[in-house]
Amino acid sequence: MLTGKRILLIIGGGIAAYKCLDLIRRLRGRGVAVTPVMTRAAEEFVTPLSVSALAGEEVHRDLFDLTKEAQMGHIQLSRVADLVVVAPATADLMGKMAGGLANDLASTLLMATDTPVLCAPAMNVRMWQHPATQRNLAVLQGDGLRFVGPDDGDMACGEYGPGRMAEVPQIIAAIDAALGQGPLTGRxxxxxxxxxxxxxxxxxxxxxxxxxxxxxxxxxxxxxxxxxxxxxxxxxxxxxxxxxxxxxxxxxxxxxxxxxxxxxxxxxxxxxxxxxxxxxQVAGSKMKKTAGEMxxxxxxxxxxxxxxxxxxxxxxxxxxxxxxxxxxxxxxxxxxxxxxxxxxxxxxxxxxxxxxxxxxxxxxxxxxxxxxxxxxxxxxxxxxxxxxxxxxxxxxxx
The missing domain is CATH 3.40.50.10300 (CoaB-like)
Structure with a gap:
């Protein structure tokens, strides 16, 4: 049902970035074109070469690419997709989106787009539960962004709780729903x-x-x-x-x-x-305890x-x-x-x-x-x- 759709995939810097390789593979298998964007931090977890090979497209990394920016490349990237997917949506990326910051390619694309955005958060449980992250979440939801996850589970840091990025099938189902093509659409x-x-x-x-x-x-x-x-x-x-x-x-x-x-x-x-x-028969007033009586x-x-x-x-x-x-x-x-x-x-x-x-x-x-x-x-x-x-x-x- 996604055949012919184009997704702008923004990969944030977290250990869960490895799941994006499987996400790209499955989306391509369903006929989806994937345009990948990686933050510098994301490159510490997966290589641009791996992402590019699976996507079949160049990985976009630099905001100040003189050749592309002569044609306002970041604006074009933000407008050609049917959906923007941020996975993993780190605490840093969520903070930038909520605060309106645009100091790298990923955050600039998110500020410049009028395309629907779906976020798959992933971070340490305490980072997810931090009041600042929860404030940012509320702001982004109020702005109309969609979210899938995070799930509860064991984390790479050894802690347990909410913060694991949603599994790939869950993200794909959320993509289906965001594009109005989920398997239960209309039900x-x-x-x-x-x-x-x-x-x-x-x-x-x-x-x-x-x-x-x-x-x-x-x-x-x-x-x-x-x-x-x-x-x-x-x-x-x-x-x-x-x-x-x-x-x-x-x-x-x-x-x-x-x-x-x-x-x-x-x-x-x-x-x-x-x-x-x-x-x-519910008592109308509090039942009083009487010694020796039940x-x-x-x-x-x-x-x-x-x-x-x-x-x-x-x-x-x-x-x-x-x-x-x-x-x-x-x-x-x-x-x-x-x-x-x-x-x-x-x-x-x-x-x-x-x-x-x-x-x-x-x-x-x-x-x-x-x-x-x-x-x-x-x-x-x-x-x-x-x-x-x-x-x-x-x-x-x-």
Whole structure:
């Protein structure tokens, strides 16, 4: 779908620059012309010769090239592409873009272009979390720049956390979406995420350990693939992704109503950890502790959001995906749940103590359909999300 497009690829100075070699190779394989630009720092990590050989074009490096600048070459470079991709988008490049600096070829091109820009940040976790970087991110997003990643993971510096550049398939999906040609362009998808909180009284509630990280990653991956995403989230520990419609809820009943209000949709992914029960009668004021006495709580069953959508008949999404968070007999319980709920797929994972799934960066999932069980290797939640988005696109477009 990208055949005939031209991308201006600005390679920043970070260890993740090596991924750009694979990115160029894959883009060229899809018929994309890649015009490479390298910062001086980028040359410390990959060679211009390698980049040029894969791109099949000269690498542009110098702002003050007298021959090219006689024809205002940097202006031409900034205007001929369909999309500008900055990968890795280092803290330095993000700072220059946000501050309007233009003291080398890369930053000058970014200032001179009216072409859409997609950034794939990569830096040390503390650099990514620094207030200055987060301010720059907010400014650039406000200016209309798109972002893919960064992901959580191990870093070359030995630290762990957000800051790894998105993997090449994720970047390509984001390029597809930025050019309006993602595999899920034109599709509407509902994603539920996070826990629900069921009140006991005005200060206490029943909930679970779900952080919302996996559901957030799925919504981000689907949006990067071009989908219109309605993200229905309980009180999660992670911020919602950019570029999606966010609907915040608290209880299971709130979530059901939000999902019903978001229909119709082409697909729905129910990644939220919805509480199965609620307190039948919520106290109007704080329940006081009385020595020697224990309160009696009577429970009522919460609505089954997954089953209600999977079994709705007319207007049902073409693809309904549920999640099964299990601690024992993971696959067997997921198979039974899929049959009982009536959904198309169940994504099963082991959340028992010691797995680190709840609140962690990695996940091990099993995709259960009516025909097969796919055992995926342990990987980061962003990688799980990207792979699921690709599988959903294949199913919806097949």
């Amino acid at each position: 509407r998808v509902i994603v539920t995420s996070g826990p629900t909180q069921e009140p006991i009284d005005p200060v206490r509630y029943i909930s679970n350990h779900s952080s919302g990280a996996q559901g957030t990653a799925i919504a981000r991956a689907l949006a990067a693939s071009g989908a219109e995403v309605v993200f229905v989230t309980g009180p999660a520990n992670v911020p919602p992704p950019e570029g999606v419609q966010v609907v915040r809820v608290t209880t299971a009943q709130d979530m059901l109503e939000a999902v019903q209000g978001a229909l119709p949709a082409d697909a729905a992914v129910f990644a939220a950890a919805v509480a199965d029960w609620r307190v039948a 309160p009696t709580l009577r429970f009522a069953e919460n609505p089954d959001i997954l089953a209600s959508v999977a079994q709705m008949g007319a207007g049902r999404p073409a693809l309904v995906v549920g999640f099964a968070a299990e601690t024992d007999d993971v696959v067997a319980n997921a198979q039974a749940k899929r049959a009982r709920k009536g959904c198309d797929w169940i994504i099963a994972n082991d959340v028992s103590v010691g797995t680190g799934t709840f609140g962690g960066a990695d996940n091990t999932v099993h995709v259960v359909t009516d025909q097969v069980v796919e055992d995926w290797p342990r990987m980061g939640k962003d990688a799980v999300a990207a792979r699921l988005a690709q599988r959903m696109a294949a199913a919806l477009n097949g």
